[in-house]
Amino acid sequence: MPGWGRMWSAIRIAAGAVLGVIGAPIVAVSVVVAAFVYLPLPAALPPPNVTPASQVSTVYDAAGNEIGEFRPVGQNIPVRISDIPTVLKQAVVSSEDRNFYHEGGVSFGGTLRAAWADVTNGKTVQGGSTITQQYVKNAYTNGRRTLTRKLREAVLATQLSRSASKDQVMYDYLSTVYFGEGAYGAGAAAEEYFRIPVSQLDASQAALLVGLIPAPSDYDPLVSLAQGEQRRELVLGEMLAQHYLDQGQYQVAMAEAVTLPEGVKKGLPQTVVYPPQQQAPKYPYFFDYVRRYLLTKLGPDQLYKGGLRIQTTLDPALQADAQGRITSELAGTSPPLDMTLVSVEPATGYVKSLIGGRNFAASQVNIALGGCPQDLSSDPAAEVEVKATCWNGQTVAGGGGGLQAGSAFKPFTLAAALSEGILPSRVYSAPNVFQVPGCTGSKCTIHNAEGGGQGPVNVATATWLSINTVYAQIIRDAGVAKVAEMAKKLGITSAWYSPKYQGLTYTLGVVGVSPLDMASAYSTFANHGLRIGPSPIVRVVGPSGKAIIDNTHPHGTQVISKAIADNVTDILTGVIQHGTGYPNAVLKGRPAAGKTGTTEGFHDAWFVGYTPSLSTAVQMGFSDFEFKHALTGIKGVGQVFGGTIPAQVWHDYMSQALQGVPVTAFDQPPPLSVPPDVLALQQRHGINPGDQLMPAPTGSGGPYIYGPSAPNAPTPPAAATPGPVPASPAPSSTATTASTMPGSRAGTTTTTSLSPVFGH
The missing domain is CATH 3.40.710.10 (DD-peptidase/beta-lactamase superfamily)
Incomplete structure (x- = not known):
């Protein structure tokens, strides 16, 4: 968008010029303040760059029966704003931004402290981000953490806080933040870790998920139950301190042990964390053949994320x-x-x-x-x-x-x-x-x-x-x-x-x-x-209905x-x-x-x-x-x-x-x-x-x-000794089309009966 492009250019030029002349850390911080005080904000935000909702590719046999799916490892399951439970929003606010509902989209103090720390150390060492800034980072400024990017985050967060409600920002944030194990957004995380819809999360589960946000791989309960449980307890403690939980609710949540399915003990309160689930295809060997075949033809992105309908040659009988x-x-x-x-x-x-x-x-x-x-x-x-x-x-x-x-x-x-x-x-x-x-x-x-x-x-x-x-x-x-x-x-x-x-x-x-x-x-x-x-393929059709492979x-x-x-x-x-x-x-x-x-x-x-x-x-x-x-x-x-x-x-x-x-x-x-x-x-x-x-x-x-x-x-x-006849013709290399109709060639009977799964 032209307005935003001119703004970023102005920020970069100002920061570079002042730093080049004076070289003092305080100047960089001044640029941050100037971005808010003197630069006009464009009327609309640029489009966000978020992980799209996964489009599952579905596989069918020759008769049109579904036999499996190709799902992406990193998935985003879309949910409605009304599906986000209050306890999850409270856990996020307690852990990530306790002033979310009371202040604007940017923590000026936190941003200035972070900028000061970064420039005095010569590298990025501190975050200082609100929930709004974190969402902006995920949706608009993915990339290397630099001073310029911090400025861009702050300006965008300011504009977003002026144009969107707190509930909308919270929803957008929880729909895009990464929770580990390939799960982008709370909908995917609830399904991935607990096998339940996000709307059914309780306090213990919500706290465990929110505890993953700062470092999903470090706090992954599937890697270390102890680390996951420790992070969950910290978030529950913050929820108690912020009065989102009373003492009784806090004790009930704390009493739930974090465990894997094989460690479940009957009669005890537990938060069960499930390992990554892979839907077993109905015919695993044939499905593996289809996977290999289509990976070479289409590549992983189109196969796993393209929302394809794949009719195979498989005869289920x-x-x-x-x-x-x-x-x-x-x-x-x-x-x-x-x-x-x-x-x-x-x-x-x-x-x-x-x-x-x-x-x-x-x-x-x-x-x-x-x-x-x-x-x-x-x-x-x-x-x-x-x-x-x-x-x-x-x-x-x-x-x-x-x-x-x-x-x-x-x-x-x-x-x-x-x-x-x-x-x-x-x-x-x-x-x-x-x-x-x-x-x-x-x-x-x-x-x-x-x-x-x-x-x-x-x-x-x-x-x-x-x-x-x-x-x-x-x-x-x-x-x-x-x-x-x-x-x-x-x-x-x-x-x-x-x-x-x-x-x-x-x-x-x-x-x-x-x-x-x-x-x-x-x-x-x-x-x-x-x-x-x-x-193994008869036809592959994309989301628009257009055939990508037609065999x-x-x-x-x-x-x-x-x-x-x-x-x-x-x-x-x-x-x-x-x-x-x-x-x-x-x-x-x-x-x-x-x-x-x-x-x-x-x-x-x-x-x-x-x-x-x-x-x-x-x-x-x-x-x-x-x-x-x-x-x-x-x-x-x-x-x-x-x-x-x-x-x-x-x-x-x-x-x-x-x-x-x-x-x-x-x-x-x-x-x-x-x-x-x-x-x-x-x-x-x-x-x-x-x-x-x-x-x-x-x-x-x-x-x-x-x-x-x-x-x-x-x-x-x-x-019997055959009699002499003229030499047989030399092999040729002419392309022909094989008919699938019985009796189309002398000595040949085909058995395929294809279901018009995707039309003709």
């Missing part, structure tokens, strides 16, 4: 069923044994359910998102440190947090191999032990874990039986870097490759992955190579050709029909594709599978991420492979989730042929099936997977 099955499966066991389940809708990328462990409240770790608490800091060094914790102690820039996937990683090798011209019918030898070329030592042999030694087998059969030694040869021929690139394209965000750390064992799932990424990557196969990244029509990118994706799916159906997923993962009367995974030493076991309409990852392992545990003797299962407990949980969950969803067949894949350039290269070098197509990357050592051999699975029927 699927989430409840998933939680029930995980809880049931873990019943009778103890941490760190844990289990996760994530479901993604292929045609939209919508995350329909997400369970990241047995108890989020106890661990605060969401294994479904990668295993470690995620640091949202933009500091690259901090990010590497977080990843190092997730990556078994290795500090690997660009490395990923999460869990080893074992053979559940093989479909990414399969997709890369098919893209490089390695046909499903190509035959490899299948020894029980494979020596890594160019490597010597005990860690240079790869053993079969889920599939035993076989004679010559083709790529499809090796996938069904999960034969490690064959897949070591496949990745050798396709190229480790190509497999890493394929995994990244399909949705494994943590996928990375370095010859220093990875060799042929890359195909055995040594890179840390998250269950969310696994469910999402497999959904790309189900969606014919069209990649739609996972999201009602998700967009995708064709990362691999439909022919490659459908051939991967065709091979993975064999895993369930007559491979390592049989019989536990068989969905009665419904086509499904999937892959088992078991890591070295039985630390983790996986089953990841999908139908045209739903992709689900189930993982069982240990939440401390140490390799000293083994999945043995769990629920009567001697050794937990991916085809045992995880496959059974996947089957039970998917059977329930797909009830009422029409059965849809996968698209019949076209036969593949070797691309002409690859075929020419093979012919030029005289390469036969099973020979390597390029020099084998040796790396500089493991970790290599060696596990016990499982009993041989029944020998499946030989795969």
Whole structure:
């Protein structure tokens, strides 16, 4: 406001000029007096700068049911002037400004004493503020305490006392003053400390709150009950001295012991102080995912203070069923044994359910998102440190947090191999032990874990039986870097490759992955190579009703050709029909594709599978991420492979989730042929099936997977040799929009039914 700007300039110039010439402390004090005597006051105050009332962001599931809220830590709960109890106003006056109702808005004596003390000491050492001045400080002059600011406070307080009633000033003060624990204003403080409306405060509670005002962190009863109680007694003593309490009322209030909830004693007068309350969301793991996702998209201020309405992709029925099955499966066991389940809708990328462990409240770790608490800091060094914790102690820039996937990683090798011209019918030898070329030592042999030694087998059969030694040869021929690139394209965000750390064992799932990424990557196969990244959000709407995020029509990118994706799916159906997923993962009367995974030493076991309409990852392992545990003797299962407990949980969950969803067949894949350039290269070098197509990357050592051999699975029927056809088209990167309508794409049925929570 122009009038105020000219006034502050005049004060600063006068103070600076006089002090510069004379340099005497008394001159500074004279400037204070001059500000009141000679400077005219503008007609109106500038707008106050106060902490706004918190605008809670509300979260809904896909059907429109409220499932949680995001609240700011520092909150201001608005109250009416009539809600402020007399006893609270009396406590404030007794402690902070006993002349509040009898004098103006400025204590001239106190201000002059404070100014004198400040200038003689060369720094701010004394307050000397009335309630009106304190409010002005909070509302108008926040910042560094300087002599100029004291002058501004005094002038503004004088104007405020002329234009507002005492009750209005008291109300404004009690609506903005900070009480600690993130509570601005008496309304928030009463709720935060006592869980009651401000209108219900008694003398003891009011005195305790007022005692916090000079130094909330120093007198916080949650930090020190003794300090809080001592401050309360001082305020009660002032109230008695100022005749706001009689002797009987004073004794009743003093008799109340300040205590925490766990220290409550029945039958005794007490003032109970509650610790900060956090409203537990209905679905904590999914809610944590939403929080992380939106923090990266919107930032903390908009999320916690923006008054948003957030419609998520969560299907409450699927989430409840998933939680029930995980809880049931873990019943009778103890941490760190844990289990996760994530479901993604292929045609939209919508995350329909997400369970990241047995108890989020106890661990605060969401294994479904990668295993470690995620640091949202933009500091690259901090990010590497977080990843190092997730990556078994290795500090690997660009490395990923999460869990080893074992053979559940093989479909990414399969997709890369098919893209490089390695046909499903190509035959490899299948020894029980494979020596890594160019490597010597005990860690240079790869053993079969889920599939035993076989004679010559083709790529499809090796996938069904999960034969490690064959897949070591496949990745050798396709190229480790190509497999890493394929995994990244399909949705494994943590996928990375370095010859220093990875060799042929890359195909055995040594890179840390998250269950969310696994469910999402497999959904790309189900969606014919069209990649739609996972999201927990349908729509985010601001207070004005305008959409801030609109994901009602998700967009995708064709990362691999439909022919490659459908051939991967065709091979993975064999895993369930007559491979390592049989019989536990068989969905009665419904086509499904999937892959088992078991890591070295039985630390983790996986089953990841999908139908045209739903992709689900189930993982069982240990939440401390140490390799000293083994999945043995769990629920009567001697050794937990991916085809045992995880496959059974996947089957039970998917059977329930797909009830009422029409059965849809996968698209019949076209036969593949070797691309002409690859075929020419093979012919030029005289390469036969099973020979390597390029020099084998040796790396500089493991970790290599060696596990016990499982009993041989029944020998499946030989795969038919496809006839020669033109090469499949190269993968494209065109953005498309995935429809959410059932039957919109051959071989695809979506299950999402969105409630119009915020309109259209």
